[in-house]
Amino acid sequence: MAQCSTNYFNKITLNWLKQYVDFNWPPGRFLAGCLMTCLLASSLAAAESRRADHVFIISFDQGDPDLIQQSEMPVFQQMAAEGAHSWNAFTIVPSLTLSAHTSMLTGVGPQAHQILWNDYQPAKGVVKLPTIFKLAKQRGLKTAMFVGKEKFKHLLLPGSVDAFIWPQPDDGALSVAKAFAAQVKTLQPNLCFIHFRDPDTQGHKYGSHSPEKKMALKDCDLALGIIKNAIAEAELTNSVIILTADHGSHDIKNNNGKIAGAHGSAETCDVVIPWVAWGKGVKKNFAVTAPIIQYDTAATTLWLLGVPLPEYFWGRPVTSAFEVTAEQPN
Ligand SMILES: [Zn+2]
Numbered sequence: 001m002a003q004c005s006t007n008y009f010n011k012i013t014l015n016w017l018k019q020y021v022d023f024n025w026p027p028g029r030f031l032a033g034c035l036m037t038c039l040l041a042s043s044l045a046a047a048e049s050r051r052a053d054h055v056f057i058i059s060f061d062q063g064d065p066d067l068i069q070q071s072e073m074p075v076f077q078q079m080a081a082e083g084a085h086s087w088n089a090f091t092i093v094p095s096l097t098l099s100a101h102t103s104m105l106t107g108v109g110p111q112a113h114q115i116l117w118n119d120y121q122p123a124k125g126v127v128k129l130p131t132i133f134k135l136a137k138q139r140g141l142k143t144a145m146f147v148g149k150e151k152f153k154h155l156l157l158p159g160s161v162d163a164f165i166w167p168q169p170d171d172g173a174l175s176v177a178k179a180f181a182a183q184v185k186t187l188q189p190n191l192c193f194i195h196f197r198d199p200d201t202q203g204h205k206y207g208s209h210s211p212e213k214k215m216a217l218k219d220c221d222l223a224l225g226i227i228k229n230a231i232a233e234a235e236l237t238n239s240v241i242i243l244t245a246d247h248g249s250h251d252i253k254n255n256n257g258k259i260a261g262a263h264g265s266a267e268t269c270d271v272v273i274p275w276v277a278w279g280k281g282v283k284k285n286f287a288v289t290a291p292i293i294q295y296d297t298a299a300t301t302l303w304l305l306g307v308p309l310p311e312y313f314w315g316r317p318v319t320s321a322f323e324v325t326a327e328q329p330n
């Protein structure tokens, strides 16, 4: 896609050059040749700096790392074991769904993106800073979002997401995964965000480490399996899948004196999240020891796709999770 855009750009440039340079005059031809060579070299450099053609970010809402390790989640656990993983990554504060996902997908903290509310409020419009979808689109890449909550519409900058899917009336993980599986081959997104709401729903209702939440995580793992198979069936072999969460959780007593789950604080149980990279170029069976913060997912994604990181980014790519070959600059 990026190369198509570059070829189109080169064709336009060639036509533009013809207005000013006489191609029948040998020095003119030489000059035009030099310019076109430079353009071609820059487009090849962009393609070479791309480490993956597709990045899939999968977020488990309220996905506490300890509970993920204790639950029946064979797909997640196998991907963590086969790939690079940290069970001690951090989210931002406030550890709330919309603020945290905005950091995950803009590369900055909440002080910079200012999405400080946590429900869908259409009057507040969309995030003021570019999302990674916007930055990827500017490089001619294809983007998609499959989500389980309407509030992600606050991240929909105009023209930034080719397909925004919030399945209705059922927006559970299996429904999201089936929608993804039905469309991935057609869409072939270079950047795709997928969100599973189920553990958050059950966690709030029954408690942060309740059997009901474990069952929700089991469903998410089935959904993850569907997504992983769909990517393989679509033959998107040059892909990286990142598994992470917006925040963890803790228990509170609700008005009836019953245990319920909550989050939002800077306490360890709320801010520690899992982070797994799996796929093309990812180190095998590797425990990441470098600190990972929520906005590093945005930076890692752009770095993998060969999209330059904006200077204002707080996030840094988690380079230690990937094999760096001689041809690929660090
Ligand atoms: Zn959440």
Ligand SMILES: [Zn+2]
Pocket: 062, 097, 200, 204, 263
């Ligand atoms: Zn929640």
